[in-house]
Amino acid sequence: MKCYSLSEINRSAREDPLIFIRKSEREYSRRLRTLAGKICSGNSRKILMLAGPSSSGKTTTAIKLARNIRLEGHRCFVVHLDDFYRNRNEISPGPDGKQDFESPESLNLPLLQETLQALAQDGRTALPEYDFTAGRRRDYVHPIHVRHGDAVIIEGLHALNPKIFEPLEETDSLYKAYVNISSSICNDEEDILFGPRDIRLLRRIIRDYNYRNSSVVNTFSMWPEVLKGEEKNLFPFEPDADIRIDSFHPYEVCVYKKTAMTLLQRVSQSGPYYAKAEGIMDKLAPVDPLSSLIVPRSSLIQEFIK
DSSP states (O other): OEEEHHHHHHHHHHHHHOOOOOOOOHHHHHHHHHHHHHHSSSSSSSSEEEEEETOOHHHHHHHHHHHHHTTTTTEEEEEEGGBOOGGGGGOOOOOOOOOSSGGGBOHHHHHEEEEHHHHHHHHHEEOOOOTTTEEEEEEEEEEOOOTTTTTTEESTTTTTTTHHEEEEEEEETEEEEEEEOOOOOOOOOEEEEEEEHHHHHHHHHHHHHHHHHOHHHHHHHHHHHHHHHHHHHGGGGGGGOSSEEOOOTTTHHEEEEEHHHHHHTSSTSSSHHHHHHHHHHHHHHHHHOEEEEEEESTTTGGTTTO
């Protein structure tokens, strides 16, 4: 795991932030171009299962990778496992009485496997669409035809679970990819200030507030269950991935600082999460801020900022 120096990050942010950002974006783009080149070799259908934990950037990575595959001259479709969720009233509660949306059983596995089987056989299938506001699948579907030479990316938390891709195991065009933050930020003594989970939590705090109308306290309260679900349903399958993608952008904590500090300062001192909020603020204190306005519109970081 690579550890970036906070001193170097701050220096780059102060001296020439635009060059710093462009360099970070180019490195991430280079990883995706390399992967696209591997996937596009040969003339068979390519099916890529792409998994990653919460706030790893897997959705944006899937979209950007598809764009790179198209630039190689191949058609590419992106399938979201979230569209295969069972209707909310069909998801059984767990031992604690709460519905477990992190379990693979929260997906309509028969429908998903039928869809993947059709992709493997002749490339023709219909994709559902889930309405998260209503908590149910919509009535209409999207037909697709994946021809020889085309690619399809199937992204989601459970994409590396054998229960999911079992219908594809006999095909020679199956790829398995894992996207996550695989880098850290260290101080001058090479002690880790922000590990991968810390950076994912920062991403999640800001995204939840901006796009899900969710407070920091609510994000903190959900985070342990999110991690528990990843430990159970994702991390055991990480070693099976053929390809790993690091979604870390060295400049990103500089962009998160202003918004994160504002949100964390709202956490009540008398509440159960104040110590956690204070700890993150202490870590952010020496980070030089960057405006979110200079982040490229095409950046993965846009998935988390507003």
